[in-house]
Amino acid sequence: MxxxxxxxxxxxxxxxxxxxxxxxxxxxxxxxxxxxxxxxxxxxxxxxxxxxxxxxxxxxxxxxxxxxxxxxxxxxxxxxxxxxxxxxxxxxxxRPGREALRVSQDRLTEKAYLQDLGLLVAPFADVSDAASLTSAVTRLGVPSILKTRRFGYDGKGQARLKSEADVGPAWRDMAGQPAVLEGFVTFTHEVSVIAARSVLGDVSCFDPGENVHRDGILHTTTVPARLSSSQRTDAVLIAAKILNALDYVGVLGVELFVTPGGLIVNEIAPRVHNSGHWTQNGCVVDQFEQHIRAISGWPLGDGSRYADVVMENLIGHDVDRLPALAKEAGCAVHLYGKAETKPGRKMGHVNRIVS
Amino acid sequence: MxxxxxxxxxxxxxxxxxxxxxxxxxxxxxxxxxxxxxxxxxxxxxxxxxxxxxxxxxxxxxxxxxxxxxxxxxxxxxxxxxxxxxxxxxxxxxRPGREALRVSQDRLTEKAYLQDLGLLVAPFADVSDAASLTSAVTRLGVPSILKTRRFGYDGKGQARLKSEADVGPAWRDMAGQPAVLEGFVTFTHEVSVIAARSVLGDVSCFDPGENVHRDGILHTTTVPARLSSSQRTDAVLIAAKILNALDYVGVLGVELFVTPGGLIVNEIAPRVHNSGHWTQNGCVVDQFEQHIRAISGWPLGDGSRYADVVMENLIGHDVDRLPALAKEAGCAVHLYGKAETKPGRKMGHVNRIVS
The missing domain is CATH 3.40.50.20 (Rossmann fold)
Structure with a gap:
């Protein structure tokens, strides 16, 4: 098709x-x-x-x-x-196809896959039991982060190891689930690239956005991100390499750590991504339409950016600020229509046009 | 409420x-x-x-x-x-309320209402039978346009009188419906103002757009419209006067003829308007959201324009150009999902960002 x-x-x-x-x-x-x-x-x-x-x-x-x-x-x-x-x-x-799902459903598979593509990833080790965790900590040191291989999101299924004393409790938190230990990476900031690939193999990337998290959940994405010209090129090349390797169709989110030694791939998401919501008010064609275009066999649209944007997630009772946000100049409100406000629940977001 | x-x-x-x-x-x-x-x-x-x-x-x-x-x-x-x-x-x-509907459902009522507000309208005459049409033509001359008082849109229910010989056939076309004869107005171009009024009486207008019709149906709207600074102010004041007079809540479309003698109100539409579709890709808050904000008791949003836009309607088989339009840079496609393409049917529109 x-x-x-x-x-x-x-x-x-x-x-x-x-x-x-x-x-x-x-x-x-x-x-x-x-x-x-x-x-x-x-x-x-x-x-x-x-x-x-x-x-x-x-x-x-x-x-x-x-x-x-x-x-x-x-x-x-x-x-x-x-x-x-x-x-x-x-x-x-x-669409995107099974291979993208197979790779991204398992953190260990994903890291090995990205490494095999020649991309930089955080040092990692397979953790299947208490003994392998101990030897992984010996190899990667502390601080490090233990993550379940599957079903983690928004900081869930993760435990930080600050010292070797945390090893026992962290493993118990995993409740026997296969996990991966990630070594600590010193990075200045996190950016993400929202990239798309069409049925015909054309690739198009939105401008990278700079992400700030709060309590493990994305708080803001700012475009343009602080990146040098060569880092910007690298970010796009990394995303394109992953898309082509996976013979991908649709939008892919790629989170990158910016380090003096280069861009390290934190994780990929085979779907539209929270850090791409700014495109709704910064581009003629946003990430959602780009995804639908790709999976429907349409050509990719014009994703060039016409404005600087700061996206802010409205998490839980952030949405109580709505009366002020609704009046703010340059502020586009996007609510999800969720009936009940709960702590940690994504209730909506705003895109602020800053130029 | x-x-x-x-x-x-x-x-x-x-x-x-x-x-x-x-x-x-x-x-x-x-x-x-x-x-x-x-x-x-x-x-x-x-x-x-x-x-x-x-x-x-x-x-x-x-x-x-x-x-x-x-x-x-x-x-x-x-x-x-x-x-x-x-x-x-x-x-x-x-919302908008009954008074806006009462006025705009009847061309004669609408013209008289606007005239009573001190606004310029085309010369007009009530036509209820062949005799009153003859006397109206004697007064307003030819060329002139005979329109049904009710249920007209997109050029339907209209007959042009080019000479007195057209009087008989035009009246027969009305099939006994009450009508209004409009005298000919010499105008350089048509613009429209999409204006909004909130529950609290705040008024906000989008930048006027310049309209080009084809076969009686809107073809393109271009923003900015060709208007002097004082004409631009007049356009906004006219829209605000109508909104306030009607104690209006929601978005109103006001079509204006630009003439050397001033802006003449052609017609008003108590709703979102085809000539306001450009706002989807030119403003943080578009006419549709502005309308929903108003009728929901929200404050009006920021309708300021951040780009020059040309909206083009896709009428009937215009939509066959989709493969080219989908690839065009700066071109936002909006389709209505109508299954069958028919001549004269509005199938979608595109907004072209031109700056």
Whole structure:
């Protein structure tokens, strides 16, 4: 399937959170309909979708019906069970493809893959039990970070080792899950590149953004990022190398640590990415539309940046500042329609145009 | 009701075309859900709406159920039957209000209203039968335009009188409908102002756009429009005068003829307007969000323009140019998801960023 999908084609989206919601809107802008597959009730994406399937990822009948009703399947998160993907792929293309999911679902696989591509990654070691953790700490030292190989996001499934005394508690926190120990990297700041690759193999990158985290969750992304001209080129080359190696179709988020020794790949996400939300108010074609264009066989759009932007996430009760934000000049408000405000929950974001 | 609607509130929208569709998307961006009421099948707005009612405008039960399910009702077109509005208004606020609809549903009423406000309008005369048409032509001369008082749009319900010989056929074309004869106005070009007024009475106008029509349908809108500084001020003052007189809440489109003697009001539309589509890619807050903000009791947003834009409508088979348009730099594509391409049907539009 390389011909562009026609108007009225249906984009299947696994996951009904804010990313699925913004993908749905972008799909509509290009004349497509969206069908959301989501186990949870009242998903934010359903407010702007043509159709919703509420079913768990092990419901083979629901998965088959969903896959049979759509023209292509994409996803808003990478931790989709392999068994669900198998059911879907028998009926309809999944974009980005399985290889991107296989690599990014497992931190150990991902790091080895990136290293094999000749890219810099933090020193890492496989941790499968207490003994391998001890030997990993001996090799990589402290401080270091122990992370589950699978299902981690927004700082979840991670434990910092500040001294060797932390080794025991950290391993117990993993509750027996396979893990990876990452050595400490001294970096000045983190940037991310939101990159896209079309069905025909064309690659386009948005300007890198500079990320600031708070409590393990992305707080702000600022464009332009503080990068030298050569670092900017490197960032794009790194993203393009990964996209081409994976024969990728869609948008990929690449987080990079900026160090004196070069750009170190922190992690990749085979989907639209929180650090790319600024593109909604800084580019003619944003990351969501770029993703839909790619997976639908359209040419990539013009992702050049026309403004400086600071994206700020509204986490939990940050959203209580809405009355002031709604009045602020140059401030674009994006809310996700979540009924209940909870600490740590992403309720929305704002994009501030600063030039 | 002047408090801002909370996240999750439901915006009822009468009409499920492209304007309702883009209003739905804007509502979602502010955390609201949309409920579309539309008699026709498969309305474009349903692809991005939380809920859809398919029923005619004389179905009192369906109207009541719709009104009972939403927090405010707005509309994408002005020709809603009065009886339907009566049913709705008994249950929930309608914004913009009834006075705006009363005035704009009837060309004769509208012209008299604008004239009473001290604004310039084309010379006009009430035409209720063949005899009154003859006397109107004697007074206003030819060329002139005969228009139905109600239900006209995109050049429909209009007949040009080039000579007195056209009088008989033009009147027969009206098929007995009350009409208004408009005298010929010599103007250099047409501009429109998209203006908004909040629940608290704040007014904000987008930069005027310059409109070019083709076959009676809007073809392009270009911002900035060719206007002197004083004309620009006049345009805004005219729009504000109308908004305040109507105690208006929401977005209003005002079409103006630019003449050496001043700006003449051609017509007003109590809704988002095709000539305001450029705001989607030229402003932080576009006309759709501005409308939703106003009717939801939010403060108006920052509608200042950050780019020069040319909006081009894709009418009928214009949409066949999509493969080229999708690749064009600086070109934002907006499709309405209409299944069938028909001559004269608005299939989408593009916004070209030209600076």
């Amino acid at each position: 390389t011909d562009p999908l026609p108007t009225g084609a249906i984009i299947g989206i696994l996951g009904g959170g804010q990313l699925g919601r913004m993908l749905s809107v972008a799909a509509a802008r290009l004349g497509f309909k969206s069908h959301i597959y989501e186990p949870g009730a009242h998903p934010p994406a359903a407010d702007v979708a043509h159709q919703l399937t509420t079913a768990p990822y092990d419901d083979t009948d629901a998965l088959s019906a969903f896959a049979g009703n759509v023209d292509v399947v994409t996803y808003e998160f990478e931790n989709i069970p392999t068994s669900a993907l198998d059911v879907i792929e028998a009926l309809v293309p999944i | 002047t408090d801002p609607l909370p996240t999750g509130a439901i915006i009822g929208i009468l009409g499920g075309g492209q304007l309702g569709r883009m209003l739905s998307v804007a509502a979602a961006r502010l955390g609201f859900k949309s409920h579309i009421y539309e008699p026709g099948a498969h309305p474009p707005a349903a692809d991005v709406a939380h809920q859809l009612t398919t029923a005619p405008y004389d179905d009192t039960d369906a109207l009541s159920a719709f009104a009972g399910n939403v927090d405010v009702v707005t509309y994408e077109f002005e020709n809603i039957p009065t009886s339907a509005l009566d049913v709705i208004e008994a249950l929930v606020p309608i």
